[in-house]
Amino acid sequence: xxxxFAGLGGVATAxxxxxxxxxxxxxxxxxxxxxxxxxxxxxxxMMDAGVKLYMKEHGDTVAGRKIEIIRKxxxxxxxxxxxxxxxxxxxxxxxxxxxxxxxSLTPDALAAADVFTESKKVAVIMNAATxxxxxxxxxxxxxSIPLPQAFDALGTWAAKHGSKSVxxxxxxxxxxxxxxxxxxxxxxxxxGTVVGGVRFPVANPDFSAFAQQLKxxxxxxxxxxxxxxxxxxxxxxxxxxxxxxxxxIKLYSSGELVNDEPLKSMGEGALGIISGWHYSWxxxxxxxxxxxxxxREMLNGRNPDQFTVSGYDGMALIYKALEKxxxxxDGDTLIAAMKGLSWESPRGPMMIDPETRxxxxxxxxxxxxKVDGHIQNVEFDKLEKVxxxxxxxxxxxxKLNPDGTAK
Amino acid sequence: xxxxxxxxxxxGFAYGMLLFVLSVxxxxxxxxxNFVNLAHGAFAMVGGYVAITLMNKAGWPFFATLxxxxxxxxxxxxxxxxxxxxxxxxxxxxxxxxxxxxxxxMSIAVAxxxxxxxxxxVQLPEYLRGRIVxxxxxxxxxxxxxxxxxxxxxxxxxxxxxxxxxxxxxRACVDNQRMARGLGLNVDNVFMLTFALGSGLxxxxxxxxxxPMGLDPNFAFKYLVYMLIVVAVGGLASIRGAFLTAGLxxxxxxxxxxxxxxxxxxxxxxxxxxxxxxxPAGLFARR
Numbered sequence: 229x230x231x232x233f234a235g236l237g238g239v240a241t242a243x244x245x246x247x248x249x250x251x252x253x254x255x256x257x258x259x260x261x262x263x264x265x266x267x268x269x270x271x272x273x274m275m276d277a278g279v280k281l282y283m284k285e286h287g288d289t290v291a292g293r294k295i296e297i298i299r300k301x302x303x304x305x306x307x308x309x310x311x312x313x314x315x316x317x318x319x320x321x322x323x324x325x326x327x328x329x330x331x332s333l334t335p336d337a338l339a340a341a342d343v344f345t346e347s348k349k350v351a352v353i354m355n356a357a358t359x360x361x362x363x364x365x366x367x368x369x370x371x372s373i374p375l376p377q378a379f380d381a382l383g384t385w386a387a388k389h390g391s392k393s394v395x396x397x398x399x400x401x402x403x404x405x406x407x408x409x410x411x412x413x414x415x416x417x418x419x420g421t422v423v424g425g426v427r428f429p430v431a432n433p434d435f436s437a438f439a440q441q442l443k444x445x446x447x448x449x450x451x452x453x454x455x456x457x458x459x460x461x462x463x464x465x466x467x468x469x470x471x472x473x474x475x476x477i478k479l480y481s482s483g484e485l486v487n488d489e490p491l492k493s494m495g496e497g498a499l500g501i502i503s504g505w506h507y508s509w510x511x512x513x514x515x516x517x518x519x520x521x522x523x524r525e526m527l528n529g530r531n532p533d534q535f536t537v538s539g540y541d542g543m544a545l546i547y548k549a550l551e552k553x554x555x556x557x558d559g560d561t562l563i564a565a566m567k568g569l570s571w572e573s574p575r576g577p578m579m580i581d582p583e584t585r586x587x588x589x590x591x592x593x594x595x596x597x598k599v600d601g602h603i604q605n606v607e608f609d610k611l612e613k614v615x616x617x618x619x620x621x622x623x624x625x626x627k628l629n630p631d632g633t634a635k
Numbered sequence: 636x637x638x639x640x641x642x643x644x645x646x647g648f649a650y651g652m653l654l655f656v657l658s659v660x661x662x663x664x665x666x667x668x669n670f671v672n673l674a675h676g677a678f679a680m681v682g683g684y685v686a687i688t689l690m691n692k693a694g695w696p697f698f699a700t701l702x703x704x705x706x707x708x709x710x711x712x713x714x715x716x717x718x719x720x721x722x723x724x725x726x727x728x729x730x731x732x733x734x735x736x737x738x739x740x741m742s743i744a745v746a747x748x749x750x751x752x753x754x755x756x757v758q759l760p761e762y763l764r765g766r767i768v769x770x771x772x773x774x775x776x777x778x779x780x781x782x783x784x785x786x787x788x789x790x791x792x793x794x795x796x797x798x799x800x801x802x803x804x805x806r807a808c809v810d811n812q813r814m815a816r817g818l819g820l821n822v823d824n825v826f827m828l829t830f831a832l833g834s835g836l837x838x839x840x841x842x843x844x845x846x847p848m849g850l851d852p853n854f855a856f857k858y859l860v861y862m863l864i865v866v867a868v869g870g871l872a873s874i875r876g877a878f879l880t881a882g883l884x885x886x887x888x889x890x891x892x893x894x895x896x897x898x899x900x901x902x903x904x905x906x907x908x909x910x911x912x913x914x915p916a917g918l919f920a921r922r
Contacts, residue, residue: 265743267853270752426896433848433858434653434885436646436775437892444639458754458849465847469766469775470642492756493849495764530753 255294256326256557258546259319261312261340262354263332264301267457271332271535272301275354278532278539279329281522282547290547291555298323302336312336316343316351326557327352329542333455334358334402341365348559350566354542355535358402359410359618362586363634367559369566369585371545371578372538373506374616375403375482376410379451381591381611382480382504383414386449391415391478395447396425397438397463399454404428407453407482410617415451423447432459435466442477443470449478452485456535460490464498474500474596483508486596487533491603498603501596506589507534507575508605519574532574541573545580577612584619584632638771643889649778651885652785655878656843657858658865659788660836666871667809668829670720671728674735675837675862676855677742681708682838683850684746687755697759701842708838709831716830724826739855746852755850763846777846784843785878788836792874805829809872864903868910869917876919 260279264272279297288295300315302308312331319325320343328344329352331337337356341364344351350367359374386394394415398404404427412422424445426438442450450472454460464485467473483505484490491498509520509531519540523532532540545566550557552565563585570579578589591614594605622628627635657679664672682704689695689703715738723731763780766773796802807815808825816822841854848858865884869876884903891902910918 265747265752267857269747269853270754270851273752428896429892429900431857431900432892433861434646434650434889434892436650437643437889438896440639440642440646440893441896458851461754461757461849462847465777468764469773469778471766471768471773489754489756492758493754495758497764 255296256290256550256555257296257298257323259316259323259325259328260297260299260330261302261315261319261328261336262299262330263303263336264299266303268332268455271355271456273527274533274535275330275332275539275542277523277526278354278536278541279543281519281526281536282540282543285522286543286547290550291553293550293555293557295547298325302330302332309335309339313339313343316340320347320349325349327546327562329546330354331356334361337361337368338364341368344368344559350557350559350562352542352545354538358406359586359616360634362584362632363619363622363628366585366631366633367563369545369563369580370587371541371580372534372587373589374586374618375407375453376618377587377589377614377616378482378504378506378591379407379410379453380414380617381614382502382593383411383420383451384418385504385593385609385611386451386478386480386502387415387418387420391420391449391480393421393423393447394449394451394480395423395442395445396451397442398425398427398452399430399432399459400427401430401455403455404453406618408451411451411480414617420449428454433462435459435463436469438463439466439470439472442467442472447477449480452479452481454482454484456484456487460485460487461493464490464494468494468497473497474502478502480504483534486594486605488531491596495603496598498596499598503594503596503605504591505534505594506591507537508592508594508607509533510594510605511575511592511607513572513574513576515572516574537573537575541575541578544571544573545569579613581615581632583623583630584616584628586616586619586632588613588615590614641772643893644886645772645774646778647886647889648882649775649781649885650889651882652778652781653844653847654861654865654885655785655881656781656788657837657840658862658881659792659874659877660833660838660840661862662866662869662872662874662877663833663836664830665866666873666877667805668724668826668833669809669871670724670830671731672720672735672833673732673859674715674738674742674855675834676857676859677739678708678712678834678837679841679844679858680742680746680850680852680855681711682841683845683854684750684755685838686842687757687845687850691756697763701839704842705835705839708841709835711838712834713827713831716827720830721823721826739859742855743852746855750852752852755845757845757850759846781843781847785881788839789874789878796874801828864907867917868907870914870920871917873917873919876917880918 262272302312334356344367345365353370362368398408479501549565567582576590593609661675685707686700686704689700869880
């Protein structure tokens with residue numbers, strides 16, 4: 229009898245030991261919330277390719293813990309932000325994820341901000357680009373770009389390089405307005421004049437009225453921001469039809485207008501467009517060469533874009549922070565580890581600002597040129613270690629808490 | 636001042652013609668046949684992908700892809716008509732909506748699977764790009780081409796439906812099926828051909844629209860609202876009505892976006908509501 233009890237005890241102990249061993253090796257679950265379908269479905273494709281490539285290169289184990297990805301489709305991103313919020317809640321409550329990443333558009337990230345604050349889970353923003361997002365929860369960290377970062381730099385550069393008057397054209401939603409404000413402010417500060425501007429409706433199949441407005445404004449320069457999808461090419465063609473090109477007027481834009489697909493559609497009409505942006509596949513570095521090669525293999529020859537590199541860097545941030553915390557993934561430990569992390573990305577050096585949890589990175593100035601018969605961007609200047617001017621402004625005005633949230 | 640007005644009128648009318656070529660097939664299937672065909676955009680997308688694949692992969696000239704786009708969409712629609720649509724000709728509007736909206740979602744998923752989620756790059760031949768400058772006026776070449784295409788389609792459709800034997804059969808079958816059957820017409824066949832015609836026009840419209848509107852899997856859904864507006868405001872079964880309405884709506888949209896961009900597309904919808912209150916059956920309704 230005693231033997232039996234001893235045996236049972238042994239079995240029980242073994243089971244307990246086994247249990248705790250299993251606990252130590254529990255996987256870290258990462259929930260990805262992206263728009264895999266709908267108007268911005270391609271963003272999901274491109275971001276996810278970055279995520280997959282990073283995991284292919286670096287394995288699916290960090291600090292002894294396996295990484296498990298749960299993918300959720302936020303659908304028609306931006307138009308239904310409550311979906312993103314619900315998905316974040318489900319991932320945390322039901323799937324018990326440790327970290328959430330993704331967010332295609334600003335409204336999705338804003339809607340879900342409180343969920344992370346309350347549940348103390350880290351959320352890595354891989355695209356959504358309005359400056360204010362990271363100030364809405366102390367658990368946000370961003371690897372894409374706060375738009376004013378690029379357009380503050382671009383506006384200043386434009387005014388200092390021969391542009392006297394500018395007409396701004398942006399899509400009428402958060403990121404568009406953010407871009408307009410940043411570019412106009414920087415342009416004025418550097419001595420230029422803003423002669424006017426227009427904000428397009430979000431759904432807008434025909435840009436001819438706006439091309440005409442630009443012509444009538446008599447400005448010597450134009451600044452353009454449109455989200456991805458079919459709009460960059462449609463706008464580019466409307467400009468060409470009205471005789472607006474870089475020959476007649478200086479054209480400044482964000483990266484979207486001069487990504488591969490719109491460039492192919494616009495053809496020679498795109499020559500001379502100058503953009504300020506954080507990533508292009510033409511960037512020359514060993515890291516980027518490897519990255520471009522990996523993505524081309526994965527996507528049948530397509531080149532990576534800013535969405536892909538952010539998916540890649542989002543995973544890089546998570547992996548590096550987990551290495552630092554030795555696999556601890558609770559919100560406070562992890563976000564502390566992310567602050568100040570810096571690494572060499574395919575886009576160049578980048579860092580997570582310890583004060584704002586936003587990305588600090590190089591902004592490149594690029595011009596569309598013909599290289600060996602291909603129409604593509606060529607980097608010709610850069611500004612290093614650029615911070616988000618909006619949050620720097622908040623900080624200077626004493627409106628930023630020590631954890632980077634807005635007062 | 637005058638060049639600006641002319642330019643806005645021209646751009647607006649051309650934009651309207653773009654809406655027309657996309658919608659004219661719907662005024663056949665929805666308008667004449669009375670089928671709530673929300674999958675019209677899916678047939679347009681078939682035409683778009685056929686055209687783009689032939690151009691980019693097989694190196695076909697743009698013009699040669701247009702008839703193929705028409706035929707491909709028509710053939711595809713015949714399959715669906717025989718399998719699915721035919722069973723619901725007498726069903727309620729709601730049943731028809733559910734069927735066709737399901738087809739739209741499936742077509743989006745299939746297109747994303749086959750062609751990927753990305754925008755298809757559209758680069759037309761040199762002679763269709765750019766603009767023609769006449770003094771102070773300038774006209775986009777593709778916009779001129781769209782207007783011409785819309786005129787040709789309208790003339791052919793009006794002649795075909797009003798003055799040919801087939802047109803008379805179609806009108807007889809959709810107006811009074813029992814009587815047509817009694818007179819010995821093969822209603823089943825006429826319906827199938829009419830549906831194929833409407834869907835073929837959708838495919839042609841899709842092929843014509845990819846240059847200005849781009850093409851990704853969401854195409855099937857994105858422009859459905861515009862198509863429905865044109866058909867509803869124009870008067871369901873009227874080709875002339877769709878033509879004039881599309882032109883009018885295009886001009887209104889461009890003018891409102893030029894002069895009051897803050898309200899965006901709001902004025903277009905306001906005009907639509909006003910017109911429909913004034914004439915609930917549409918501006919040029921036959922019945």
